[in-house]
Amino acid sequence: MADTGEGKKEEADYKRLHNFPLIRHTDMPEEMRVEAMELCVTACEKYTTNNESAAKMIKEMMDKKFGSSWHVVIGESFGLEVTHEVKSLLYMFFGGSLAVCVWKCS
Amino acid sequence: MRPKAGDRHRQGQSGPAGGKAAPPRPAKAVSKKRDEDASTEAGGGADEWAAAKSLVKPIDQLELTEAELKEEFTCILKANNPHAPQNIIRYSFKERAYKSVSHVDQMAIHFSLNGNLILKDSDEGRRQGVKVSPAAEKAPVETSAVISEEAEIKDEGSKGDTQAAGQEETEVSGTAEVSEEAEKEEPSPIKPKEQKFANQFNFTERASTTQNNPMREAACQPESAPFKNFSVTVNQWNIYDAYVEELKRIEKAKEKEKPRPQTARQEEERKKGRKLTTLESQQGINKISKAAKITERMVNQNIFDDIAEDFKYFEDESDEFRGQQGTLLPLWKFQCDKTKKLAVTAISWNPKYKDLIAVGYGSYDFVKQGHGMLLLYSLKNPSFPEYVFSSESGIMCVDFHNDYPYLLAVGFYDGNVAIYNLKKATSQPSYKSSANSGKHMEPVWQVKWQNNGVYNNLNFFSVSSDGRIVSWTLMKNELVHTDVIKLSVEGTTVQWQEGLQLQMLGCGTSFDFHKKIDYLFLVGTEEGKIYKCSKYYSSQFLDVFEAHHMAVDSVRWNPYHLKVFISCSSDWTVKIWDHTIKTPMFVYDLSCAVADVAWSPYSSTVFAAVTTDGKAHVFDLSVNKYEALCTQLVVAKKKNKITHIQFNPVYPVIVVGDEQGHVISLKLSPNLRKVPKGKKGQEVKKGPEVEIAKLEKILNLVREPESKAEE
Numbered sequence: 162m163a164d165t166g167e168g169k170k171e172e173a174d175y176k177r178l179h180n181f182p183l184i185r186h187t188d189m190p191e192e193m194r195v196e197a198m199e200l201c202v203t204a205c206e207k208y209t210t211n212n213e214s215a216a217k218m219i220k221e222m223m224d225k226k227f228g229s230s231w232h233v234v235i236g237e238s239f240g241l242e243v244t245h246e247v248k249s250l251l252y253m254f255f256g257g258s259l260a261v262c263v264w265k266c267s
Numbered sequence: 268m269r270p271k272a273g274d275r276h277r278q279g280q281s282g283p284a285g286g287k288a289a290p291p292r293p294a295k296a297v298s299k300k301r302d303e304d305a306s307t308e309a310g311g312g313a314d315e316w317a318a319a320k321s322l323v324k325p326i327d328q329l330e331l332t333e334a335e336l337k338e339e340f341t342c343i344l345k346a347n348n349p350h351a352p353q354n355i356i357r358y359s360f361k362e363r364a365y366k367s368v369s370h371v372d373q374m375a376i377h378f379s380l381n382g383n384l385i386l387k388d389s390d391e392g393r394r395q396g397v398k399v400s401p402a403a404e405k406a407p408v409e410t411s412a413v414i415s416e417e418a419e420i421k422d423e424g425s426k427g428d429t430q431a432a433g434q435e436e437t438e439v440s441g442t443a444e445v446s447e448e449a450e451k452e453e454p455s456p457i458k459p460k461e462q463k464f465a466n467q468f469n470f471t472e473r474a475s476t477t478q479n480n481p482m483r484e485a486a487c488q489p490e491s492a493p494f495k496n497f498s499v500t501v502n503q504w505n506i507y508d509a510y511v512e513e514l515k516r517i518e519k520a521k522e523k524e525k526p527r528p529q530t531a532r533q534e535e536e537r538k539k540g541r542k543l544t545t546l547e548s549q550q551g552i553n554k555i556s557k558a559a560k561i562t563e564r565m566v567n568q569n570i571f572d573d574i575a576e577d578f579k580y581f582e583d584e585s586d587e588f589r590g591q592q593g594t595l596l597p598l599w600k601f602q603c604d605k606t607k608k609l610a611v612t613a614i615s616w617n618p619k620y621k622d623l624i625a626v627g628y629g630s631y632d633f634v635k636q637g638h639g640m641l642l643l644y645s646l647k648n649p650s651f652p653e654y655v656f657s658s659e660s661g662i663m664c665v666d667f668h669n670d671y672p673y674l675l676a677v678g679f680y681d682g683n684v685a686i687y688n689l690k691k692a693t694s695q696p697s698y699k700s701s702a703n704s705g706k707h708m709e710p711v712w713q714v715k716w717q718n719n720g721v722y723n724n725l726n727f728f729s730v731s732s733d734g735r736i737v738s739w740t741l742m743k744n745e746l747v748h749t750d751v752i753k754l755s756v757e758g759t760t761v762q763w764q765e766g767l768q769l770q771m772l773g774c775g776t777s778f779d780f781h782k783k784i785d786y787l788f789l790v791g792t793e794e795g796k797i798y799k800c801s802k803y804y805s806s807q808f809l810d811v812f813e814a815h816h817m818a819v820d821s822v823r824w825n826p827y828h829l830k831v832f833i834s835c836s837s838d839w840t841v842k843i844w845d846h847t848i849k850t851p852m853f854v855y856d857l858s859c860a861v862a863d864v865a866w867s868p869y870s871s872t873v874f875a876a877v878t879t880d881g882k883a884h885v886f887d888l889s890v891n892k893y894e895a896l897c898t899q900l901v902v903a904k905k906k907n908k909i910t911h912i913q914f915n916p917v918y919p920v921i922v923v924g925d926e927q928g929h930v931i932s933l934k935l936s937p938n939l940r941k942v943p944k945g946k947k948g949q950e951v952k953k954g955p956e957v958e959i960a961k962l963e964k965i966l967n968l969v970r971e972p973e974s975k976a977e978e
Contacts, residue, residue, distance in 0.1 A: 183513050186499070237506075242498035250497055254509055260501040266494065 186252040193227065197251045201261045205235070209256075212236060219263060227265065234262045348373040564647045571649060574598050578646070578920070583936040591890050593897040593938030595883060598920065599649035601626070601930040605657075606640050611924025613665040614913040619672035621917040622646035623653070626930050629661020629680055631910070636661060636680060641687065644930065646920075656687055656694050661710075666727065668716045676727045678711025684729050684739055684746065698746050700739065705748035707731035712776045718785065728780070730790060734772025736800075752805050754792060777822045783829055789846075791819025797834055799846055812849060814842060821863050827871035828962045835864040841876050843888075845966060852966060853892065857884060863911045865921075871962040873939065875921055877901070879908040883923060885939050888965050896939055901931060 208215035223231035249265035613627035639661035642652035661680040673689040685696035709732035726740040754773035774793035786802040795815035815836035825831040837860040842851035859878040867873035872888035881902040884895040
């Protein structure tokens with residue numbers, strides 16, 4: 162019991178601990194990367210329950226700032242194979258269990 | 268037309284009978300009436316008259332009887348000019364009587380036009396033909412005798428120019444003939460084209476069309492951005508693992524940072540730091556310039572951590588075993604790429620910020636004179652100067668103002684002086700002297716700020732090899748100079764031409780102002796003499812000391828004792844004087860040219876001297892009157908000479924400059940910093956009085972035997 166209790170604590174713990182945005186792979190230039198990351202974090206925090214709206218928000222903002230057309234996938238478990246413009250891909254984790262992938266391809 | 272009209276009227280009046288007879292036989296009446304009318308009107312008029320059948324009776328028509336009306340009058344057309352006089356009487360001189368002219372000219376000229384065609388065969392024609400090229404023939408002269416139906420009409424221009432027949436009075440037949448003639452003329456004029464004159468009737472058309480550039484199609488399509496494929500699978504455990512790893516990494520990094528920062532990051536930050544100080548003009552970087560500065564200092568502290576620790580805390584314990592000897596512990600070395608080839612020519616500590624050093628760079632080499640630099644280093648950041656100023660001429664001396672720690676007076680090799688304001692961001696001096704404003708002719712060896720004058724203007728003194736000591740005052744944003752004194756060498760008045768006496772001027776190399784007695788100052792010269800001067804006497808010295816055999820490199824008053832000063836020279840000696848006594852109190856021979864000497868600020872008996880062989884000597888008179896407490900090689904001997912030394916006013920650190928542009932800071936070991944120990948239980952007096960007393964005691968020891976010796 163103690164173990165499971167601890168296990169639960171750990172779970173809750175890691176969710177807290179792993180809350181920070183962790184960039185897994187990106188080839189964006191510095192500025193763009195920082196902005197995109199901030200944007201993703203904002204969107205995910207705003208729409209914690211609704212991935213679609215978060216993705217929509219991210220996509221629209223990116224389109225506005227960096228040109229068309231951006232694609233955004235937010236989820237907890239998926240596989241991905243995309244063709245993206247060079248220097249326009251961001252793949253990051255956030256919130257302990259969310260993965261966000263943003264790329265540009267007209 | 269008027270006379271004609273009048274004629275008609277008269278005719279109408281004179282021939283009322285004819286008029287009345289008109290209706291039955293209008294054609295004949297016409298012929299009677301119109302004996303002078305134009306033929307054109309004849310035909311037209313007849314029609315008109317034929318049409319008008321109604322009788323038009325003029326008001327003043329003569330009333331005639333039927334019989335009278337039917338009377339036929341015969342009229343004969345004569346070729347007489349009704350206007351011509353019928354009898355002309357002329358006086359004949361021959362017969363001396365009035366005689367009637369037999370024949371009266373009946374010719375009436377109705378139209379005359381002067382033509383400009385000449386008969387080809389006439390003289391004039393032939394003459395012109397010669398002038399003009401033979402090929403070009405003039406338009407053939409045509410005789411246009413316009414034969415009109417009326418006999419009395421003649422065209423005066425029998426050689427008329429049909430081309431100019433554009434007059435109102437031209438007859439229809441005339442115009443018809445004109446056009447005929449014009450046509451005839453056309454073929455001939457084609458030959459002499461040069462002779463043709465453009466006019467309304469005879470002209471050629473000329474047209475031109477600009478060349479339009481040919482059309483070409485151009486299209487362009489930008490290259491689409493390159494694409495790449497990316498594939499990933501993500502699951503909850505992937506995410507978890509990734510986070511755990513990241514956390515581990517961060518932990519490791521934190522651990523590493525504590526003892527020593529990672530070298531990669533160091534380099535990056537150092538580079539960033541350097542770049543930032545030079546690219547401050549860029550907008551984004553300005554915002555973090557402060558943070559970057561602090562980061563740079565932190566990084567430097569990390570790098571030179573041990574040095575910083577030594578600077579603060581290290582006390583060489585081995586000094587206890589060394590007896591009276593001390594050591595100099597090398598601390599930071601300040602150097603910059605820009606100053607690699609320049610020698611350190613001046614060092615000055617900032618009076619307010621105890622870690623700020625101003626270092627002037629230039630060249631002592633007479634032959635190789637390049638640009639100069641002024642760098643301000645902080646002890647907190649030994650890798651890069653805080654401020655950088657560059658100048659065209661080498662800087663020879665630098666002095667901070669006591670009250671305004673952001674003002675620097677600088678003397679140049681070319682004789683100029685300048686004031687730099689550190690508060691302003693420019694790299695140019697705020698005020699600079701020029702040839703107009705009385706700059707020196709020779710390098711300025713020393714500058715020193717003075718107290719503000721009467722009007723609270725900043726002023727400083729400068730000494731130079733041209734033998735002048737000049738006081739510069741900053742008045743209304745300009746440097747104004749006043750010659751304070753000229754170093755005339757006694758006994759060397761040279762007789763010049765015409766009885767002029769020239770005073771040879773000595774070359775001043777160094778000077779120092781007394782701390783308490785404001786007007787008193789000492790000047791060292793290249794001849795080895797030291798002059799004691801007063802600001803108030805501009806022509807005479809108060810005293811002359813025959814100090815050295817070679818140039819006096821540096822003269823310094825003792826910071827505590829009012830009478831003592833020290834001088835050093837290239838003649839290998841350092842001498843301590845009492846300004847009331849002509850001979851030196853102490854003489855130290857250092858076996859090598861002494862470049863600079865400085866009193867320590869914390870003790871009246873400690874001073875340091877540097878020699879050109881790279882050694883620094885530290886003396887403490889209270890400990891050992893004859894030998895240096897420390898003689899240490901500070902700079903590599905070969906190719907490098909020490910040029911200046913300065914004590915830090917607060918810390919036990921000395922700064923030494925050399926010819927390669929390096930500034931080395933050294934810490935004095937405890938033995939060199941001894942303060943007189945008071946007896947147990949007694950309070951150790953601190954303060955200048957103690958120092959003075961200390962020095963006085965020593966001097967007395969020296970003085971008395973000397974004064975005895977003198978006696």
